[in-house]
Amino acid sequence: MKITKLETFHVRPRWLFLKIHTDEGIVGYGEPVLEGRARTVETAIKEFERYLIGQDPMLIEHHWQVMYRGGFYRGGPVILSAISGIEQALWDIKGKYYNMPVYEMLGGACRNKIRMYTHVKQVGIKNGNSIDQMVEMARERKEQGYTAIKYSIIPPIRNIDTLAAVEEHVERFARVREAIGKDIDLAIDFHGRVSPAMAIRLAKALEPYYPMFIEEPCLPENVDAMVRIAQSTTIPIAAGERLFTKWGYRELLEKQAVAVVQPDLCHVGGILEAKKIAAMAEVYYRSVAPHNPLGPISLAACLQLDACIPNFLFQEHPGMPEKWDLGEGYLKNPFVIVDGYIPLPRGPGLGIELDEEAMKDKIFDGIWETPLLYEEDGSLADW
Template identity: 65%
Template sequence: MKITDLELFYLQPRWLFLKISTDEGICGWGEPIVEGRAHTVAAAVEEYRPVLIGADPCKIEHLVQLMYRGTYYRGGPVFMSAISGIEQALWDIKGKYYHMPIYEMLGGACRDRVRMYGHLKPAAIAGDFPVEEMLKIADQRLAEGFTAVKYSVIPPIRPLDNLEMLHAIVDRFAAVRQRVGSKVDIAVDFHGRVSSSMSIRVLKELEPYYPLFVEEPVLPENTEEMVRVARSTSIPIAAGERLFGRFGFRRLIEQQAVSVVQPDLCHCGGIFEARKIAAMAETYYMQVAPHNPLGPISLAACLQLDACIPNLLAQEHPAMPNRQDLGVGILKKPFMIESDGCIRVPTGDGLGIEVDEQAMAKLVSDGHWDTPHLFFEDGSVADW
């Protein structure tokens, strides 16, 4: 079997899909994307075309090594996201060729269902988001069966902000906790928007409300500061969506800066690379909660990983109102979140999905989407 073609599809709202075809008629799908840089990643995928065309798609590790090590400059969001989407599609092909799910080739399933956690704030909203609206979404998530939810703090937050801001952050979490009760887990994402000193202050005030975890209390580029924040609180710390490959996760894990690692399978190097990261985390008794704010192919890849790792905490899910992230209007058989807030482990070959290209054509876009830009009162740039 040989690879014969690569096709890229830009889709609303900010997705990029990849289809890899073979001479035996088997096709595989992946989701190579950096949010807001779809055209950049698409160019990187095309630059790998000479490596892939004519190659055996089942030699996944060999091809990943060739793409990763063959460019001299390694890693980073663009190269690793391109490799991630390609790798997902190769696994999809291999699973279809051998007639088994990907997780069966990675050791078999550890569970028959995957616990999901849904978002409480639309990702597109960068500024103020009334707590009343968040509480309405919380009601909806509970009605949908979710037993865990997450939202991001509202930016911009100054490096040393005032007491009013601290109270606003804590009061929002307290309101959500009161609404959902003690049986539902609530995670909160600081999104790297908060300084170390401000995070320590906020975390102290959040402790009585028992967060499931706090994500990216500081940017993961400074592991020592993440450690300092983690040592200041009893709240579990999570990070990893902006790290690339097992080498990017090494210091975070070895220095025990987090309790939960969050590889993004569209950025970290793909399904098998995330499996290696999960194994590294397991040696430090860390849990895994794969990052996923993207589309149904990304979700399908995550579910294959979730099925076969023993240290899964939960799977992130953006919970879009139109359910396109579950595959509605894209997959011939969309995923379904059941009444217990879980998705059953898919049993189909490869990724376990069948893309409806005719229906998907209605979502085709020009691929342009940009990260919102935020500013402080004095005009200086704030972190998104």
């Protein structure tokens, strides 16, 4: 079997889908997208296409090594996002060829259903929702059957902020916790928007309300800063969505900066690379909660990993009202969440098939820009 073509689709709201064709008629799907840089990643795919055409799609590890190590410069979000989507599609082809899910080829399932968590959506990235709006949406998520939810910290926090600002954020979390009760896990995403100094103060103030974890309490470039935060609080720390490959996770794990690692399978290097990271995390008794703010192919890849790693915690998905992230309008058989879980996928490969006819009204030029966020004085804030 040989690879004959790599076909890409820009689809709303901001996704890039990949379809790899073979001379035996088997096709594989991947989601090689970097938010705000989809067209740049598409160019990287076209560059890899020159190598991949005519190759045996079964040699996944070999092709990964060539794409990653074949140039003098390695890694980075653009190259790794391209590699990730290609790798997903190759696993999809291999699973279809052998008529088995990807997780069966990676050791078999450890569970029979996948626990999901979703977001309490903010109406904007500057001021967010009122506390009453947050409470109402959190209750809706609980009524939908979720056993875990998360929201992002908004509005921005100054590097050293006021007591009033801290109290406002704590009141928001406390009210949501009161609304959903003690039997629902509630996590908060600092999104790298908070300085280490303020993260420590906020974590201390939030501790009485038992956050499941604080995600990205500070930016990920300085692991020692995250270590200091982790050592200052009893709240578990989660991070990893902006890291790439096993090498990017080494220091995070060795210094025990986090309790939960969050590889993004569309950026980190793909399914097998994420499994290697999960094995590294297992050595340190750390859990894995794959990051996924993207589309249904990304989710399909995540579910294959979730099924076969012993230290899986739960799986993120955005929880769009129109269920696009579950595949409504994109997949012939969208995913269905039952009481907060997705049943173990049983189909071959990634277990999905694109509905290209339904997707036609969602095709666009791929231009999507990350919203910019500013402080009160007009300076740029971290998004």
